[in-house]
Amino acid sequence: MATTHIGEHVAGPIRFKGKAPSMGSAGILLLIGVAVAIGLAIHAFVQMQPTRTLIYAVAAGSLLLLRLLPLIVHLFRPLTLDLFESGIVFSRGGRQMRIPFDQIQAASLQSENLYANGLFKGHYLRTRLWRHDPLTHPRATCIIDGRFKSEDPALSVFGAMNEKILDSLTVSMRGQIASGKRLMLGRQITIERGILRTRNLQFPLAEIVSVGIFDKKLCFWRKAESEPFLRLDPDQPNACVFFSLVKEDIDRDEPVVESDDTSFGRILFRRPCSRLGALLLVIIGVAGVAGGLVIQIHAGSFSTWSLMIIPGVAAALLGVRMWRLNLDIREGGVRRRKLFRQRSIAYRDMTLFKYSATRQYYNGGYIGTALAMTFGGTEGGKSTRISYSTTIRNADDDLDSLRDHISAVLAARFHDQILAGQSVNWGPRAQLGQDGLTFTKSKLFGKGETLSLSWHEIPGHTLHEGVFHLFAEGQEKSVLQIPIGVDNFFPLYFTFCRLHAKAAGPEGSDGSDGSDGSDDGADRSVRAELGKSG
Numbered sequence: 001m002a003t004t005h006i007g008e009h010v011a012g013p014i015r016f017k018g019k020a021p022s023m024g025s026a027g028i029l030l031l032i033g034v035a036v037a038i039g040l041a042i043h044a045f046v047q048m049q050p051t052r053t054l055i056y057a058v059a060a061g062s063l064l065l066l067r068l069l070p071l072i073v074h075l076f077r078p079l080t081l082d083l084f085e086s087g088i089v090f091s092r093g094g095r096q097m098r099i100p101f102d103q104i105q106a107a108s109l110q111s112e113n114l115y116a117n118g119l120f121k122g123h124y125l126r127t128r129l130w131r132h133d134p135l136t137h138p139r140a141t142c143i144i145d146g147r148f149k150s151e152d153p154a155l156s157v158f159g160a161m162n163e164k165i166l167d168s169l170t171v172s173m174r175g176q177i178a179s180g181k182r183l184m185l186g187r188q189i190t191i192e193r194g195i196l197r198t199r200n201l202q203f204p205l206a207e208i209v210s211v212g213i214f215d216k217k218l219c220f221w222r223k224a225e226s227e228p229f230l231r232l233d234p235d236q237p238n239a240c241v242f243f244s245l246v247k248e249d250i251d252r253d254e255p256v257v258e259s260d261d262t263s264f265g266r267i268l269f270r271r272p273c274s275r276l277g278a279l280l281l282v283i284i285g286v287a288g289v290a291g292g293l294v295i296q297i298h299a300g301s302f303s304t305w306s307l308m309i310i311p312g313v314a315a316a317l318l319g320v321r322m323w324r325l326n327l328d329i330r331e332g333g334v335r336r337r338k339l340f341r342q343r344s345i346a347y348r349d350m351t352l353f354k355y356s357a358t359r360q361y362y363n364g365g366y367i368g369t370a371l372a373m374t375f376g377g378t379e380g381g382k383s384t385r386i387s388y389s390t391t392i393r394n395a396d397d398d399l400d401s402l403r404d405h406i407s408a409v410l411a412a413r414f415h416d417q418i419l420a421g422q423s424v425n426w427g428p429r430a431q432l433g434q435d436g437l438t439f440t441k442s443k444l445f446g447k448g449e450t451l452s453l454s455w456h457e458i459p460g461h462t463l464h465e466g467v468f469h470l471f472a473e474g475q476e477k478s479v480l481q482i483p484i485g486v487d488n489f490f491p492l493y494f495t496f497c498r499l500h501a502k503a504a505g506p507e508g509s510d511g512s513d514g515s516d517g518s519d520d521g522a523d524r525s526v527r528a529e530l531g532k533s534g
Contacts, residue, residue: 006100007085014154016081016090016146083161099129099143101168106130106140106237109162114149115394117359117366122150126235127162134237135184169241170248177205177245185232185242201229211247214269214398218243226267226330264344265331269398271390273325273336281319288312327388329402334375336386343386345377352376352385353406356485358466360391368393375406403490410491415498424495427486432496437470439480451479455503461496468493 082089087100108128114121126147132140148158176183182192188199196205203222210221212228218239219228232239292309321339328335333346354374360367372389392399414424414432423433430439436454453472462469462478466485469478482489 006087006089006098010083010085011157011160012082013080013091014157016079081157081161083157083164088161101165102172103131104129104165104169105172106133106135107165107169107241108235108237109166109240110235113395113397119359120395124149125155125158125162127158127165128235128237129165130237133184135186166241166244169238170244173238173241173245183238185239186236189230189232191242196230198230205246205249208246209250210266211243211250212268216397219268220246221266228266264333264335264346268329268331270329271327271388271396271399273322273327273388273390275323278319278322278325281315281322283319285312285314285316285319288315327386329398334386336388343384344379345375345384345386347406347409349379350375350377350406350410352487353403353410353491354485354487355403355490356466369395371396371399373399373403407490407494410488411494411498414488414491414495418495418499424492426492426496427482427489430480430482432492432499434499437480437496439470441479442481453479455500458500463493 078092080091082091086102087098090097090099106129108126110126111123112126113123124147127144128142129144130140130142134140134142146158148155152158173183177191177194180193182190184190190197191205194205196203196208207222208220209223212219212221213234215231216234217231218234220230220232221228232243234240288308289312292312295308318339325337325339328337333344333349335342335344352374353376354372356372358370360370368391370389370391373387375386375388377384417424418432418434421434423431423438426432426437429442430437436452437458438450438452441449441451453470457473458470459473460471462471463484466483468480468482468484468489470480470482472479484490484493
């Protein structure tokens with residue numbers, strides 16, 4: 001299967017779900033014809049002209065049948081998509097429509113995780129394509145709007161199509177910028193002759209030194225600035241194309257001189273601390289000020305109760321201050337601002353990380369997940385801790401990525417300690433060693449039996465409902481349970497998976513868990529297991 005216009009066939013066909021270019025008759029014109037015919041039939045019926053009434057009714061029925069015919073065909077002949085080197089082909093019932101990549105002028109590529117009652121259920125990819133940029137042509141309509149879920153076998157083909165379209169549009173955008181053409185990234189964001197202009201800023205594209213995806217936004221940073229100057233929605237036309245172009249052009253090896261405020265690097269994302277206390281202080285403060293003023297007005301002179309104004313103002317200002325307290329996640333560490341000081345811990349100085357997530361239900365309905373994190377380490381040679389808790393809906397992808405990053409940093413240290421012959425405590429009853437795992441079995445009264453399992457004697461493990469379960473050969477039930485809320489659970493879980501995967505090697509890893517016996521394979525296995533456990 002080949003064409004001279006869009007190259008050789010690459011993959012497909014796959015069944016396409018979503019909006020696609022119409023290959024049938026003009027549906028709107030047919031519906032207009034049906035409406036006109038019905039109107040004429042009614043008019044003829046009122047005028048007592050049965051012949052004309054019958055003719056118009058037959059015409060209306062025929063046009064309606066023509067409109068319904070493509071819908072009937074859709075039910076029995078599904079729309080399929082084939083991927084070629086330089087384009088895509090839609091097919092249905094022997095009819096085809098070819099769309100070369102160079103005819104696509106704008107794209108929106110979006111990926112989103114799916115949750116149900118706080119449990120991770122996979123993710124989906126969504127692609128929207130336009131023949132004309134909707135930012136410069138407001139009347140341009142989306143020609144393709146397709147979604148594929150992670151369990152759909154067609155996802156790989158759909159993903160490959162997205163990569164080819166993104167590469168094509170990136171090359172096109174690079175050429176347009178080089179030629180000095182004016183491009184639009186939003187209502188008030190333009191690029192012209194290599195200069196990016198926003199509502200308040202104007203500077204060369206070369207000043208962008210870092211990009212990232214945080215808070216479900218495409219973020220861009222300039223040199224010596226801690227916060228991103230530009231955030232774009234991924235579903236915005238060509239936002240992903242601009243992100244890809246800038247990311248390719250950034251020289252990551254170039255040293256960046258940071259200001260004192262960015263000693264921990266740029267702010268990747270920020271999370272507000274608990275604001276309930278701040279809200280109560282503001283309410284109490286406003287009530288105190290209002291009460292003091294009312295008493296002062298009615299008394300007509302100074303009264304002791306008028307002094308309520310002073311603590312009221314103080315309480316309101318303190319509440320406003322507390323409202324602005326945040327947990328800053330930076331490139332090099334974590335920083336939390338308190339009322340009159342701040343605490344910071346660099347990732348390299350962390351020695352403890354604690355993470356727990358508890359799904360909450362009310363009358364059987366999911367109402368949120370209580371998330372708690374504790375960071376421990378040294379700051380200026382002194383031991384310090386930073387705690388953070390909040391309630392989220394389903395999950396927070398950025399905090400999950402932070403958990404995995406810190407866990408990987410600490411896991412590397414634990415891994416080196418174990419390879420050096422040391423053992424590391426994992427929870428109150430288990431120890432990780434170079435040759436395997438040693439643990440004490442749980443017992444209702446007294447101390448249980450101490451057992452040792454080599455890596456080859458551990459057939460598997462699971463994470464379920466916030467508890468790690470370890471299985472031994474010949475045992476149907478788990479022989480060890482560790483709740484994820486213990487100190488350094490996730491760093492040591494990463495370490496456990498890495499050592500277990502290395503011991504299993506290529507023979508013990510069949511790829512079913514995403515592990516190939518290497519460190520990268522072990523990390524993929526960890527993230528796959530965390531995804532299953534939600």
